[in-house]
Amino acid sequence: KSRFAIATLAKDESMKRSSPESFTQEPEKVAKILAKGFYTDMKHAGMGPDHILKAATEIIGLLQTTLERHKKWEARSKS
Secondary structure (H helix, E strand, O other): OOHHHHHHHHHOHHHHOOOHHHHHHOHHHHHHHHHHHHHHHHHHOOOOHHHHHHHHHHHHHHHHHHHHHHHHHHHHHHO
16 A cells, blocks of 8 residues: 555566565565665665665664554453
8 A cells, every 4th residue: 555665566577467466475575675665766865875774774663663562462452
């Protein structure tokens, strides 16, 4: 549902031949394509390696926070 994801996956040759269902069957491949697309877009926007790394670090931090909240939610719902 992400415009970034749709545009990035549409650019990738291997995904052009895939059905939308294959995205969920090959999450590692999709993650790699999205990461490359993120890097490429930031590079084209004029960002240097230090800024790209900072953005990636921020994304990982947000993901960790979300996963921690989800774990707490799961623990509460099992009680």
